Amino acid sequence: MLTIALVDRIGSGLWASVSVLYFTYVSSLSVAQVGTLAAVAGAIGIAGAPLGGRLADRFPLTRVLIAVQLLRAVASLALLTTNDYALLLAFSAAGSLGDRAASVLTRLYATRVAGADRVRYQAVHRTVANAGWALGGLAAATALALGTASAYQWLLAGDALSFIASALLTLRCGEPPSPSRAVATSKTPTPTTKPPRTNPWRDRTYLAYVATETVLFLDDAVFKVGLPLWIAHATSAPHGLAPLLLVLNNVMVVALQVPLARFATTTRAARKLLTPLSAAFALGGMAMAFSATGGAATAIPLLTVAAVAFTLAEMIHATVSWELSVALAPDTGQGAYLGVHGLAQSAQRSVGPLAVTAAVTIGPAGWTCFGGFIALTCLIQDRLVRDRLAPTPLSVPPVTVSEQ
Incomplete structure (x- = not known):
């Protein structure tokens, strides 16, 4: 695969x-x-x-x-x-x-x-x-x-x-x-057996979790829309910095995504990453805001800090999302639940450009609110999933991974 x-x-x-x-x-x-x-x-x-x-x-x-x-x-x-x-x-x-x-x-x-x-x-x-x-x-x-x-x-x-x-x-x-x-092809359960819930559309906790995920996926729009527009219209940094920051983003993901995965080997560990994720989003928003307050010598390092912070947020969120989206779903409805979870990233593709464009239009205060709002959403998600998660970290038995 x-x-x-x-x-x-x-x-x-x-x-x-x-x-x-x-x-x-x-x-x-x-x-x-x-x-x-x-x-x-x-x-x-x-x-x-x-x-x-x-x-x-x-x-x-x-x-x-x-x-x-x-x-x-x-x-x-x-x-x-x-x-x-x-x-x-x-x-x-x-x-x-x-x-x-x-x-x-x-x-x-x-x-x-x-x-x-x-x-x-x-x-x-x-x-x-x-x-x-x-x-x-x-x-x-x-x-x-x-x-x-x-x-x-x-x-x-x-x-x-x-x-x-x-x-x-x-x-x-x-x-x-x-x-x-396996459940569908097995024998009919006895009347005393209650079939597990597999309809995510009736699972209010999971739907609320997906709603918070839509907000956390907004980092994608930062690199595709927000950074280029902000550099061009609000800072003294050269326009050529935008593609260089995109390269930095890609290099960091290739180099660090796998090492970061070791910090989410259990569901509990993945949930705890929501706190540093909140800090990364807040830092990225503040760095973007301050990058417009000085000349190029100030803007370039601050924009770089913002790009690093949002890239760290992207990688941490990906790690957390992979684990929580499965841990919150019943074994017999993983496909349906992950399908609903996929709506978060799809919806972000429409909402994201509007959100970052609004931040650019408002100015430094817009980016501070942008980062702060996503940071707050991280903490809300932590509270939302805490009681739902079972004490056992994993529900799927391990098998050999195909390399094809």
Whole structure:
């Protein structure tokens, strides 16, 4: 599965960095059309997370993942066949739906396969995925030097081929044990046996937890939207600092995500990380605020501190989220629960840009409130999950991790 993650993310890196340019220069869409297409496709894609999780509780996980990868491949190839706006919108929406479903399914695979090592496995997976993104982005940058329509089309074709390759590689992966399917195929329980609750939509605590997760995922918008806008409009730092801070973010994740995973080997340890996570968010917000109070000599180091703080927050939150999202879910409903949890990251893609844009517009006070609000949400989440968590840290028996 780690090889699959690398191949998948290389393809995604090829396309993510040029999608807007493709629709602009190859499909000849206006700025408003491109923005609408991205917004609508993203909104439809939100449904992919709960849908993928629910299907994985009912059918073999690897087969569902193969189907999703093929859907993504077909959607990408279909974009090459037309410049009609309605069709481009439909194909992009299908691809977005598959992308969000694939994200949940790969997390669920790790949960079922890695057992007690699930947090470390997810950390390794994320490191490999980041490396794939970087390789894909470098390849895309090289191709874009040509500046031709054919170059854009080949990048999109490469994205589609990566999904086909991922589907073929998934065929070689063993099917992990599924508590939900084991219960479904077992004999009917006696009348005195109460079936476990597996509907996350009726679990108020879990839904509240997912709501707090939506706030904690806002760090993603900081690097994609907030930092570049803040550097350009509010500080004296050179504009070229923005991509350098993105590189710093990627390097830190690749170098530190796996070592940080050792601090969340149990559910209790993962929950305790919410306190330093709160501090990291608060520090990042304050550093962003103070970066606008002086010249370039002051702004550059403070922006660097902000980037480091938000990157630490990103990595700590990823580690905590991997463990708590599973620990709060019943064994027989892991797919459905993780699917609902996937809504947090999907929703953030819409809410995040608005939140950081508001912080930029308000000014230094906006960033102080931004960091402080997320820091407070960390503490609220800690209080929310404390009583729900069982004393036993893990609920999934360990099995051998597949490296395919």
